[in-house]
Every structure is written in structure tokens, then in C-alpha cells.
Amino acid sequence: MSHLDIIHVLSVLTGNGSSADHSHLEECASCRRDLDSWRPRLSDLRDLESNAVEASELHNLRVLFRQLGPASIVRSWVARLIRGPKLAVESVRGGLEASLGAYQAGPYEIVVQIRPSAVEGRFDVHGQVMREDGMVPESTHVVLTSLDGHVDRAELDRFGEFQLAAVPAGPIRMVWFAGDSRIDLEELAVGGPNEEADR
Amino acid sequence: MGQMRKRIAEMLPPEVRETLASKGPVRAGEQLVGIAELMGRSRPGEARRWGLELAGQSFDDEIVMGCARWAAGVAMYLAGDMASAEPALLEAARRLKKVDRNGLADRASLLLVDLHGERSALDRARRLASRLHRSFTERGDRERAAVALANLAGAEDAADRIARARALWRRARSDLAEGSLRRLLTDANLANVAALEGRFHEAAKMLQKVSDEARSNAMDGLARQAELNLAEVEFSAGDVDRSFARWQQVISDAKEAGDGAVGVAAEIDLARAEAGIGDVGGARSRLARAAAAARQSGLDGEAVRAACQAAALEAIDGAAGALQRVEKELRKPARAVQRDLMLVEIAQLDSSCDPGRLSRAARRLIRSGHLQRGRLGLAWAARRSLDRGRPKRARRLAEEVLSSPKLSPWARMLAHNVLGNLGGTRSIRHLLAAVRDADSVHGRLAAAADRQAFLSVRGDVYLDLLRALLVRNRPADRRRALGIADRLRVGWLLDELARRADRGDDEQVRHWQDLRCRLAALLQEVEGAGEPRVRRAGLKLHGRIRSLERDVRQAETELARRWPIVSDGSMDSAAEDLLRVLPEHEFFVEYLLDRGNLIVFLVGRGSLTVRVVPAVAGEISDLLASVQFHLDAATWLGAGWGAARDVAFDARLARLGELLLNSVPMDGVRRLWIAPHGVLFHIPWAALNHPSGGRLIDRIPFTLVPGAGPAAMLLGQQVRRPKSVAIGGAGVEALPLVDREVRELAEITQGASVMATTTRDEFLQLVAENELVHLAGHALFLDGLPFASGLRMRDGYVTVHDLAATRLAVRYVSFGVCSGLRLGRDAGDRYAGFVLALMSGGARTVVGPVAPVRDDVAYTFDMALHRSLHDTGDPQEAFSEAVRAVREFDPRPVTWGAFHQWGDPRPWGLA
DSSP states (O other): OOOOOHHHHHHHHTTOOOHHHHHHHHHOHHHHHHHHHHHHHHHHHHHHHHTTOOHHHHHHHHHHHHHHOOOOOOEEEEOEEOOSTTSOGGGBSEEESSEEEEEEETTEEEEEEEEEOSSTTEEEEEEEEEETTSOOOSSEEEEEEETTSOEEEEEOOTTSEEEEEEEESEEEEEEEEETTEEEEEEEEEETSSOHHHHO | OHHHHHHHHHHSOHHHHHHHHHHOHHHHHHHHHHHHHHHHHHOHHHHHHHHHHHHTOOOSSHHHHHHHHHHHHHHHHHTTOHHHHHHHHHHHHHHHHHTTOHHHHHHHHHHHHHHHHHTTOHHHHHHHHHHHHHHHHHHTOHHHHHHHHHHHHHHHHHTTOHHHHHHHHHHHHTTSOTTOHHHHHHHHHHHHHHHHTTOHHHHHHHHHHHHHHHHHTTOHHHHHHHHHHHHHHHHHTTOHHHHHHHHHHHHHHHHHHTOHHHHHHHHHHHHHHHHHTTOHHHHHHHHHHHHHHHHHTTOHHHHHHHHHHHHHHHHHTTOTTHHHHHHTTTOSGGGHHHHHHHHHHHHTTOTTSOHHHHHHHHHHHHHTTOHHHHHHHHHHHHHHHHHTTOHHHHHHHHHHHHTSTTOOHHHHHHHHHHHHHTOSTTHHHHHHHHHHHHHHHTTOOOSHHHHHHHHHHHHHHHHHHHHHHHHHOOHHHHHHHHHHHHHHHHHHHHHHHHHOSOOSOOHHHHHHHHHHHHHHHHHHHHSOSSOTTSOOOOHHHHHHHHHHHHHHHHHHHHHHHHSOOOOOSOTTHHHHHHHHHSOTTEEEEEEEEETTEEEEEEEETTEEEEEEETTOHHHHHHHHHHHHHHHHHHHHHOGGGOHHHHHHHHHHHHHHHHHHHTTSOOTTOOEEEEEOOGGGGGOOGGGOBOTTSSBHHHHOOEEEOSOHHHHHHHHTSOOOOOSOEEEEEBOOTTOHHHHHHHHHHHHHSTTOEEESBOOHHHHHHHHHHOSEEEEESEEEEOTTSGGGOEEEETTEEEEHHHHHTSOOOOSEEEEESTTTTOOEEOGGGOEEOHHHHHHHTTOOEEEEESSOOBHHHHHHHHHHHHHHHHHHOOHHHHHHHHHHHHHHHOOOHHHHTTEEEEEOOSOTTOO
């Protein structure tokens, strides 16, 4: 008996499965487990859709979700910008063109640096994710998407660091997947505030 | 006859009618042509309309008819309407010959020689000129025979055959009457040849004489044309102020006289000059105005010239498809040469140009006599063929280029580089020849597109040779490779010297200074008020800075062309010099990342080895990205962000140490002179772990240098204590320790000039007049636009451009500001920053941080550095002491590892 491939599983999940697919699922426990593991991820996608994500970005997210495979997300957070005395901003003898943001998301701390890339008009995004206790989350991916359809993903190394090169300027969204946890960083502006904000 | 008289009466002034009645049609026809010439030179717009109308009229008398066509042809020719002039003149000659007026027919044909030349029909022009010269000589009319030669000279000149043109004009001049229009025209042409050959003073004198004589003979049109050329000569000679004023004068004079052709030509020439001095925006709008005016006056040639200039500006700015945008304008067969010239110009900058099409255009140019541009086109076709993976075609084209006589070094450099990259036994010989040509081309290319293209390929020309030498790897190859690495980097530093010092006070220098001031003012907007965690450098602002910085660069390139640097002697000299002067037990190590490999040059007294570590460049770049992230972020995040981040930073340093220091001897070594390259500039060298344990700063004294050449130069000179000291401060409320630092350093360095709140001009004066300068304050570094980075002063910023433009007295500089020794990647893979600008200007030692630094950390470093310097006079010891002080204050390597020392570390007073 051949099992359902991902296309057929997703067809069933989106209500487009054939009667043959449904019959197979009734008999096959393995495919049913596979189907169940996809439900939370599809639910995330539906959440994104309800947040009025642009069609191009949603398409990229769908592709990435498929690449990452099914997983059950148990906990999720939205990253929150850290302000206040934890940052020694007032006593530094200068600045860079780069921007630096520090975020809190549940037990995680995230630092994201965005600086001009060697490619004109693009930016490199470098960052680090750590738990507050200094531990690095294992097997973590980060996915970056932007409104113009750019999409990239990277794995975090043993120090929780990641690099995404030549990201186009404009608003981006980043999502980290760490085990059964998920962190969303929404509407970060690469290259500083966008044109509207600059006026 | 009655009908003819009626028509003539409508078209001609009364004196011609009178001549017709009293002296007959030949004299009246000649008079008509004379009037056409006068009108064409003084009121071309009116002359063209009149000529077009006259060319459409019919007359009963065939002589009058022929002369009317001749006059119409002259008027339209002088108004720039070549397409209408040619059929009129051909018809004139045919009609006059038909009635056996061969003398008149020949005179009408004289202008056709010029017209054939304009259309690049050189053979036709030569045949006709030869026949006319023979014919006039047989009649004893030496003056007109001379005109035939002069007109042929014009045709030869249009085909870039300058020497032949000059000989013909000189021959013609002796038979032309003094003060006559033809003589003046010939003098003007000889002046232009002199200018082309670089004899600007002589050319200017001749053109001034032509202009004066033309004015005194009421030939104002010719005078304006001479002044237009004079402006061009003055600009080429570097007298920008005078040339701009003259162009403006010609434009206003032409407007008053209704001389649209010269007015538009002057606008286009002035626009090109404006682009040359960096005012690209001004040039664009002037070209748009000139193109519209040219179309309105029916000056098609000038309209196309304006469109081509605008397209070239676009291509220089990096816009693709510039050629396609002007192709419509150039579609007419008569514009074929112009189209081909344009294709060669733009193909240099736009890699999408089809090499097949380019080579066909280049061959057409060669056939039409545009030899140099044609050969350059072939050389670029070879290069583009190589880029597209067609080696056979590339080889054939490059060999064809090199077989041409009197080839320009620019085309020769490209052809040699192509053949060198194709491999074979003569590969290195070709690559060496390409580098020699690159050195001789440096700064001497006249066309802006050529200069831009040269800057984009020059780095490859050096690196291609370096790679090939290291593959062959003989001892002499290694020495030469080190010399190339030095030239590759330091040669670029030398570029900056070309623009150092504001020489004189001319329009170009003032424009450049103005651009620099505007750039410095824009930096203020990058700083985020109260939110430095996220810089407010929005896209719009970034675009404005980038655009302004590009204008500054353009102005500097033009200045460098006017005052080019003559490159130094042989390619081996840097390595040879270093091998000779490097002291016993001191080593020089240079690191270069190239095509995935790490290349390590290790030089000891009399020995040079090269080691290539394969396939580690990617890993090193990743490690460096992480290191830079930690260095930049740690300052803002402070110590409260957990030891885990320091562990990550340390792990990177350990791996980098393994990759970079493994092959470097440590035992018994007294000092290392380290020349990093590219991303390696950002290594926190002091904190780098040695594979056998310990940090580099604890294992061995070291210093950083820009390359083998500067190291040899520093070692070859005496060291002495700086004679004058200045302390500059530019503090803000948020940096309470800056004022204290300035006060306390003033006490340590007694007798120093102290400026607690320094302005832009004051700081530039400090480095121009004092031998040791310390600056405490605030700096903004733009990694993507390093030349635009600035040191903040009370009234604005001092940018890297400003430092590169200042004559320096300073020998030792210490920066108590963020990123004072940081280097950012610039165009063409160059790196730039304050430190390189200072060292290329003569500073021997520069010390400071390579990353953002906290107020308290900078204060600790600076105080320890200057206390030790004052006590010991030993820069190396002072740097080590200062790093030690910071380590005690904050033991994290991410903090103290951020400090660098560049240049000469030897104790003052020792040789």
C-alpha cells in the first residue's frame, strides 16, 4: 500500500482531497498521523492569512512551511522590543549605519543586527537567539520573508547565531522555529524606516 | 526672365537684384552664395529656413538656378542641416556643369568634400578633393586649390587622422590670404589639433587670435565658434573657472545673435564639463534643455549629441539599457558612425552588450577611420566574449587588437588581460603587460565612460596576475606577487593622494569642496535622536547620501585626472625593499582572501614564502561576520547579556587564530608587521588566540600596516618624537568623559594645543599643523559608504573625503571615538576609512577602536595610552599598556580586542 504524499495530504487538509485519499486515510494510521501533524502548521498559515499577508509573501510562506515539514507547535510568542536600562545607549562614542534591535519572546532573547550589504541597496541580517539562562535552543530555523517576495531561511549554529545575506530594503517578517516553539517578529523595517515614515 | 526676376526679388536682398540687372547671373549667383555664407555664420536659424525655401524654388536661368542651389546648400550646411545641404550642393554642381560653368561647379563642390568627411565617406572626400585641387591649380586658382585641401583636412580630422589633417591644413594655410575667412578657419582647425596633442597654451593663443580677427572683420559667428573651442581648451588645461565663464558668455552672445547652433553646442559642451567636475545633476538638466532647443531649431546633430551625452551619464551611473534609449535617435543611416561610437562607449560599462554586435560596430568604426575607438571596441568585444565563455572568439579578437599599430594602452591592457586569462605558455607575460598598461593608463583617460570602466576592471587586472604568479610559484614570482598585492591596495591609496590638497582656487575645486560640505551636513540626519539602538537612516536618506557621495567621487576622479599620480617603479620594488629593510627577528605577514583560498605571504629578513590555504575563505568570512556582529552589538548590549555570548565570540577568535596564525613563527620573533585585507581588517587582532595558547598581544608585539610597500617605507625612515601636540574634543552631554579626557590629556601632554569643542575647520587645521593629534568625541561610520563616514565636530562632520583632501603634518593620531580605525568596503572591492586616508597622507601611526566603544572604555584606553606615550615615547608599549588598562576595566575580549594600532610601532628617537 503506497502512502499519501504531501500534495495529497495538503489537498485533504484544505478540503480538496479525493474520495480515494479519504478512503486511504480511513485505513492507514500512519497517514492519519502525518495528516494530524500538519494541522497546527496549516492553522498558523490561516492566522497569517487573517493578518492580511500579501499574496506573494503567503505563497513563499507556504513553500517554506512545506520545506520545513509538519510539526506541532505547542508554544508561540511574539517578540517584543526591549527598551530601558538594559541597553547602554546613552554613553557610546558614535554610531554605525547598522541598526540593532534586542527582543524578548517568552524565555528567549533575540538580538538582530541589520547592516548594509556588499550588494547596493541590500542589507545583511545577523542575529543571535538564546534562552535567558544562556542556553542555545537546539535545531532552530529562522525564516525571513518580505513584501516583495524575497524569502530566505537559515539554521542557527551552536551559538544560536544566524546570517541572512542581501535582504532587500523594506518591511520584513521573521519567524523562528525552535523545537515545539515558535517566535514571530513582525514588521521589522530593513534599511531603516520606509519612505512613508521618512517624510 | 520676368518670372525669374520676380522670384529673385522675393528671395534676395536688393543688392543682388541690382547685380543681376547690371552684371548678369554669374556675378549675382556668386553674390548670392556670399550672402548665404554670411547669413549661415551669423544667423544660422534664419539661414536654414531661407536655404530650405531657396532650394525649393525654380528659376528660368540655369546659372541662377545652380547658384541658388549652391547658396541654399551653403546656408543649410552652415546651419548644421547636412542632410538637406548635400542634395542641394550636388544639384548645384550638376546644373552648373551642364551649362559649362565648370569653375562654378567645382566651387560648389568644395563643400561636398566637407560633407563626405562628416558622413565618414573618407575615400569619396579624398577623390573629390584631389580632383578639385588639380582642377583649381590648372586654372591658377591657388586659393581655391588650398580650400580643397583644407576641406579634405576637415574630413581626415573627422576620421581621427589627426596627423594627416594637420599636414593638409598647414599646406593649405600658406596659399590662403591673410585675414580671409578660410585662413581663419584653417587657423582655428590647427589650434584644435594643437589642443588634441596637448599643446593647450599654443591652442588657446591661436584661438584667441582667430576670435579677435573674426570680430574685427565682422565675422561674429566664426568668433563665437572659436571662443567655444577656446572654452574647451581652457577646460582641458584645467582652467575651469575661465572656461565656465567663457561658455556662459558664448551662450548669452549666441542667444542675442540668434545663433542657435553655437548656443546649443555650447550648452552641450558645458554640460559635459559639468558632469566632468561632478555636477551630474546640473549636467543632466542642461542636456535636457539643450536637446529640446536643438530639436526646436532643427539641429538634429546636436539633439543626438545631447541624447548620447545623457545616455553616457546614465551608463556611468550604472543604469542598464542606456544604449537602447538612444538607439531610436541614432537609427538613421547618417548616424551610423555615431551609433557605433556610442555602442563602444556604453559596452564598456554595460556587461549585457552583445559581443558580436560590438565587434561588428568596432570593425565599421575602423573602416571609417575611427581607429582608436574601433580597436577599443574590439578589445571590449574580446573581454565580453571571455565573460560569456567563448574563449576562441575572445583569443581571436584580442590577438587582432594587439596586432594593430599605435594601439592605445587602454585597449592594449584589455587585450593582454584577455589573452593572459586564456592560459598557455605566454599567459603570465600577457598579464604582466596588462598590469604595466594599467599603470600607464592610470588617471589619463579623457572620456568619463573610459575612466569609469577602467576603475571597474583594474582590480581584476592586478589579481589575475597575482593568481597566475602564485600558481607558477618561483621565488621571483612570489616577490612579484607580493608587489602586486601591495600595488593592488596601496596603489589605490595613492589615488587618494592625487586629490589631496586643494590646489588653487578654481571652479572644480570649489564645487568639490561644496559637495563635501553638503555630504558632511547630511550625516547629521543619519544620527537617531534618542534612539541610537535603531539608526534612522531611512532608504530615502541613504539614497541621498549615496547620490551625493557619488558626485563627490566623480569630482575627485576628474581632479585625479587633472593631477594624475605617476606610479612608482617596478612591480618587485615593494617586496625587494621590505626584504632589505625588515630588521632581524621581525616578520611581515600579509593575508589575502582570493577565490575561496587564503593566501599568506610571510616575509623575514631576506626570505619570502607564500602559503595558500585552500577553501577557507568562506569560513573566514562567516567567522568575521560573527566577530563583527559581536563587536558592534556588545557595546550597546553591555555586560548584562550573559557570558554565553562571550563564549561564542571566543570560539570564533580561537578558530580564526588557528587559520591565520598557524603558519606564523612566534618563537624568537621580536615583532610582527601584519597586513590584513578585506574582511580581515575587522579581526580583533590583539585578542586573537594563538594555536599554541595565549592571546596575540600577550605573545608578541605586533602592528597593522596597509601593505608591504608602506611597511618598507616606514622602516626605511627615521623615527622621532612628534614636535607638536594637539588635543581636540567634540563632546556632547551624553558623553561626560570627553571633556574630562581633554582636560586631563592637556595636563599630561604639557604644551599641547587644546580645543575642547572643535569645529570642522579647526580639526582639519589641527591635523595640518600638528605632529601628534588626539580626538575625543563621537564618530559615525557608514559601512556601505565608508568615504562618507564622519568625525562629529561642533559644526558638522569631517568625512573621510575631507581627510583625504587635507595636507597632513600629523605623524601620530589617536582616536577616542567609535570606529576610528574601522574600514568599510567601497566600490571596486576597495576598503576605506579614516585610518587609510590618514596613512596615505603621511601619518605614521594611528591608534583607536575598530568598533563602537563606550565612553568609559574609550576614556580608560586614551588616558593609559597617552600617559605611557609621554613616559616612554614608545608607541608599541603605549598601545599594549592601554589595552592592559582596558582589560583590567572590562576583561571581556569583545571590549579590549576592539582596539587596533596601525603603522609604525617603533620607539621615538630610534632609527
